[in-house]
Amino acid sequence: MTRASYVTPGQTAARLERMRILVSTLMVRQLRRDEIGDMLELSPSGVRKYLAELGGRVTIARLEDETPLSRGTPVYCLAISIEQAQAYLLQLGGMPRARAAKGQRTAMTLAANDPSRHIHIMADDAHYAVRLHTAPAARDPLALPAEFFAARRAEVRP
Numbered sequence: 001m002t003r004a005s006y007v008t009p010g011q012t013a014a015r016l017e018r019m020r021i022l023v024s025t026l027m028v029r030q031l032r033r034d035e036i037g038d039m040l041e042l043s044p045s046g047v048r049k050y051l052a053e054l055g056g057r058v059t060i061a062r063l064e065d066e067t068p069l070s071r072g073t074p075v076y077c078l079a080i081s082i083e084q085a086q087a088y089l090l091q092l093g094g095m096p097r098a099r100a101a102k103g104q105r106t107a108m109t110l111a112a113n114d115p116s117r118h119i120h121i122m123a124d125d126a127h128y129a130v131r132l133h134t135a136p137a138a139r140d141p142l143a144l145p146a147e148f149f150a151a152r153r154a155e156v157r158p
Helices: 014-027 035-038 044-057 082-094 107-111
Strands: 057-064 073-078
Touching: 014 035, 014 044, 014 073, 014 082, 035 044, 035 073, 044 057, 044 082
Parallel strands: none
Antiparallel strands: 057 073
């Protein structure tokens, strides 16, 4: 599953905005994959997903740096007219956006906001999970009573 589809189904606002930026830039000029990635701040796999989502609206205009041993880098352009691209941008604006995912309040955030709790995490403990207990401090019922650990009375022999 990509993009956590079980959390935010459909198009998110950021994804729609990136799609608008991509289509409007492709209306003006042709772009290579790395230029698209730099412009939208995406990884190569993210760029592939955006291009796949555009589908037949985008085509390869030409191949740059083609050698006998490599195919070259593709340069993409719009395969649709400017009017169709503007209609697609309007369609993107009318798409319902997915609701914002609710941030779950973890025990750590609850405890951090409670002024009566003090949490100290050392720098080398950053990789370990911190589990906070909400129960009040209590004596361990399995521990022996304090009388067993008290000092012995002095023995007096006649």
